[in-house]
Amino acid sequence: MASSPDGLCVNDDGLVCGEVGRWAETKYRLIAYYDELFATGMKDKWDQRVYIDLYAGAGYSQIRNTDIRLKGSPILALSIAHPFDKYIFCEESNDLLEALKTRTRRTLPKADVTFVPGSCDNEIGRICKAIPQGSAGNKVLSLCLVDPFDFGIKFETIRRLSKIFVDFVVLLAVGMDAGRNYDLYVDVNHPKIDEALGNVEWRERWKKYPGGRKRFREFLAEEFALSMKSLGYLEVKPHQMKMVRSDEKNLPLYYLALFSRHSIAFQLWEQVLKYSTDQTSFSWE
Ligand SMILES: C[S@@+](CC[C@H](N)C(=O)[O-])C[C@H]1O[C@@H](n2cnc3c(N)ncnc32)[C@H](O)[C@@H]1O
Structure with a gap:
């Protein structure tokens, strides 16, 4: 059993979770902090900021052999102070993707999100198409997590x-x-x-x-x-x-x-x- 730090931990919502080792906490803290700095730092420099998660998972992960659940990378990216203007989540497992859809709606109902089922390698055309087109009057910057x-x-x-x-x-x-x-x-x-x-x-x-x-x-x-x-x-x-x-x-x-x-x-x-x-x-x- 473990005591829970704020920010990263979530309660069991009954939906499926991926399993991770304890070390995943380090990864999530780094990613969450970078998302925050990037999204805030680029807010006034670009017209649209896009977050792409090629291996998105279910949105929550459970630490192996414990009952601790942590926010996964897509939910962390939705939980920042100045959310991205657009999100693209690709996940190969249909079960995990369905859980992610529910958690996304609950976390940031108004978020503009494209869910891409399947392998990111096979679906890269669809992923690229979902990214808003940049132009002189619409500068688009994306951050892509490859995990x-x-x-x-x-x-x-x-x-x-x-x-x-x-x-x-x-x-x-x-x-x-x-x-x-x-x-x-x-x-x-x-x-x-x-x-x-x-x-x-x-x-x-x-x-x-x-x-x-x-x-x-x-x-x-x-x-x-x-x-x-x-x-x-x-x-x-x-x-x-x-x-x-x-x-x-x-x-x-x-x-x-x-x-x-x-x-x-x-x-x-x-x-x-x-x-x-x-x-x-x-x-x-
Ligand atoms: C290490 S987990 C990362 C989950 C998420 N980034 C997080 O940390 O919360 C990798 C995820 O990628 C999915 N996956 C594996 N191969 C994939 C592929 N080729 N395209 C998309 N998703 C894939 C797996 O089902 C798994 O949910």
Whole structure:
């Protein structure tokens, strides 16, 4: 049982929840803070601010083996002081998406929301179409959260979205998935990392990378940042990313990284990193 901090915790509403580890609290706090800074900071600079969640979930998550429920990323983005002008939530599971619809209506009934059922990779055309068209008289800026369970991002999906003004917050599951499945993914025939990075040349670079296997996580983070740079995003180094670790064994799980074409976004991100703590606010008993 745990004591509940304000802001993030919610009561059981009887609807389905995704399950998360305790470390998810760190992720949610960072994302919530960045949403807040971004939406407020860009409010008077852009005509429309759009929030896109490619892997949206059910809106609430339950911490495994506890009865604690936390707001998930879409509900956090709806709960800020100056909500976005438009929201796009994509989720593969119909059950989770139905729960998200109910929670969205309850949280911000007037929000302009497009729900996209299915895989974000298959539905990227629909997602792009749902983003309001920008023009000289209607400047549109989007923030896209990419939060898959594993290193299953398809870089092609990011490339399609990057054609508009969009900043990305990406969860790079370098420890959770890529690190644990190293032997499988480095096998020449396995496409997962090729698809996530959008190239196969990383394999040659990895052979020459100093430090051996224990630096694979850092290598992947650098490679993903290089792929983003190829789309015109500013260069990001691993030390500018937040490494989230497992609570029990302090093992590296994933990097949370911001990608933007504008330095102002990194000023906001720096504030988020400064504020971030790995301490969870629950007392676990
Ligand atoms: C790690 S959870 C993230 C949930 C949400 N961002 C949060 O933290 O509250 C990943 C979610 O993505 C969904 N999912 C998995 N693959 C997907 C895909 N290709 N397209 C859209 N959703 C997907 C899963 O069903 C799951 O709900």
